[in-house]
Amino acid sequence: MQWRRTWWLIVAIIAGITVILLPFASDLPDGLERVAETLGLASRERPILTPPLGNYSLPGRERFIGMLIATIIGTILVTALAYWLAWMVKRGGEGLSW
Amino acid sequence: MHIPDGFLSPTVWVATDVAAIAAVGLAVRKARKEIDDHLIPLMGVTAAFVFGAQMLNFPVIGGTSGHVLGGLLTALLVGPNAAILVMTVVLFVQAFLFGDGGILALGANILNMAVIGAWLCYWLYRWLAKVWRRKWLAAIVAWLSVVLGSIACGLEIAFSGTVPLFTVVPAMAGIHAVIGIGEALVTVSAFNFVKRLRPEILQW
Numbered sequence: 001m002q003w004r005r006t007w008w009l010i011v012a013i014i015a016g017i018t019v020i021l022l023p024f025a026s027d028l029p030d031g032l033e034r035v036a037e038t039l040g041l042a043s044r045e046r047p048i049l050t051p052p053l054g055n056y057s058l059p060g061r062e063r064f065i066g067m068l069i070a071t072i073i074g075t076i077l078v079t080a081l082a083y084w085l086a087w088m089v090k091r092g093g094e095g096l097s098w
Numbered sequence: 099m100h101i102p103d104g105f106l107s108p109t110v111w112v113a114t115d116v117a118a119i120a121a122v123g124l125a126v127r128k129a130r131k132e133i134d135d136h137l138i139p140l141m142g143v144t145a146a147f148v149f150g151a152q153m154l155n156f157p158v159i160g161g162t163s164g165h166v167l168g169g170l171l172t173a174l175l176v177g178p179n180a181a182i183l184v185m186t187v188v189l190f191v192q193a194f195l196f197g198d199g200g201i202l203a204l205g206a207n208i209l210n211m212a213v214i215g216a217w218l219c220y221w222l223y224r225w226l227a228k229v230w231r232r233k234w235l236a237a238i239v240a241w242l243s244v245v246l247g248s249i250a251c252g253l254e255i256a257f258s259g260t261v262p263l264f265t266v267v268p269a270m271a272g273i274h275a276v277i278g279i280g281e282a283l284v285t286v287s288a289f290n291f292v293k294r295l296r297p298e299i300l301q302w
Contacts, residue, residue: 007143010143010146011142011143014143014147018153018154021154022154024154025153025155026155026163027155028155028157029161030155030162030165030277031270031274032270035273039261041255041261044104044105044260045104046102047104047200048103050197051193055197056196056198067153074195074196075146077191077195078145078148078188078191079143081145082141082142082144082145082183082187082188083138083139085141086138086180089130089133089183090130090134090135090138092126
């Protein structure tokens, strides 16, 4: 399982680089947020649920620490989900004809 | 460019959710024949890269920031159908865990960033590669992926009846034409890095 360790090492490097660059990331509104503010759309935002790590932060934690933990959790989760989905799709392709 | 809930009318979010489910379903069906043992971990790593890149906003103009979407790069690494799946996983986690993009608007975000940004722009790249030099093509199509995605986003908001079409679409396309320069630079840098290191994995 050497190759599997290598891939997870690459994921760890990606997460590490993201964490290192996080303090330099801009807090300014992104393109859609800016347009929404300008056109008076921003007040229409109505989230239908409260996400556990809303705005990439942890309740009760300092902003940067929260973002750091959110980055690590998010990176591991998307990697594992994409890996699992790919594996399931491949397995389905081997067993099913549709 | 993640549309939150509340920006789209029920008609638009239902229509885009249905279209996105159909697109992801088709991608699953097509990807079954394409995914092999080597592509599985690469899809995981690409998802990590897209997630990380989308967290890092860079300042552009007028007090606005932007971030890389990573659609074309994903498609060039794992293929267009697998790219839809990778982008969908990232958008799903962003919406449900971090509230980045709406739950009801998830279909619209999948259409804008996965179907248009990755799948459509991959085939545009492949088509243009037949008639154009490849040197600057990845940069141009990466830039276009952001602009086309933003136009689709503007159209969805306009069809929701909240803002006039000729107000929101130029505003979205204008600011994302600048943000797209960052997308072009990152896509070409990462593309050239992989091309030098492991050219055999590129699907171009």
